[in-house]
Amino acid sequence: MIFAVAMGAVLVTMGLALVRAAKGPTIFDRILALNMFGTKTVLLIAVMGFLTGRPDYLDLALVYALMNFIGVIGVLRFSKYGHFADPDRKDVA
Amino acid sequence: MDLLVDVVGGGLLLFGAAFALIGGIGLIRLPDFYTRIHGAGITDTLGAGLILSGLMFEAGVSIVTIKLLLILLFLWLTSPTATHALANSALETGLKPRLADGEEAASTP
Amino acid sequence: MKYLIGLMIALTGTWVLWSWHFTTALLSYGLASCVVVLLIARRMRVVDREGAPIDLLPVLVTYLPWLFWEIAKANVDVARIVLHPRMPISPRLIEVRATQKHDLGRVIYANSITLTPGTVTIDTEGDLITVHALTQGAADGVLSGEMDRRVSRLGSQS
Incomplete structure (x- = not known):
């Protein structure tokens, strides 16, 4: 029961993050919302593992945390440079 | 005892x-x-800390607890990095923060 | 050398914890991938005090509980502001000098500031750290320099 309530709250938070991602107004607001959405997804997966009695879900939660972090850094780099190449290296770009 | 753990975990x-x-x-x-x-x-x-701690209480002493702790540590290590990267790129792009009463930046001597 | 060994212990520990299967095949895959990661890390020259800060582990034991308590207090403050009908915020930018000698100490300090709600490190240049604070109270907390002193003490003990 408590798990379901916590899951509901996390889902509502994710919804609020989506609203901010849709409203913007700057790209950074959207990335911030995306980052928060990702963190909440990690929590959602973890709580869901307990709700369904399958703690194996935690492995997925960790993988999602990794992907979320790398994804945010990647999007930031892309929005700054417009490509993923190392700005200091001209031989690979 | 079980009840206590459930209450503390659920509360967290x-x-x-x-x-x-x-x-x-x-x-x-x-x-x-x-x-x-x-x-x-x-x-x-x-938010993340309390939810994951609550789950740790519910899980009791097992491998699940350690995994939850590792997820929490990972989140707490990466979230300031991501936040700083985000705020710094916003600053470098020229997005100006809205400050109270148009005050100048204060600093320590 | 001690950083290499420390990193190896951390990597194999992580593998064993997440796999939690003890068959010969899986353990040897784990060992092989840890060795490959170590070789790559050494080739990237990141196996040093910064890449594998194992000497910090003992002193972190005293710092982390203090930091968690600060984070909890700051969270309640920010939560109260967010829920307040008029939202009494007074955002400001402040600059503080970090007194840590090494980059690693400064990173810990800057990240601790960011991790505490109400204050975010938005720029670092040398030992000058620019902080965005949500309220005057949060700004005063950083300006008081207690966190700075505690992080500096971390570095001097290791």
């Missing part, structure tokens, strides 16, 4: 969910990008 879980929700409300209510970061900070620190 509910408090964590409440803080996550407050962070979400902050993300909507706060007026500009730099202040919204602080709202997102609530969900990333205490």
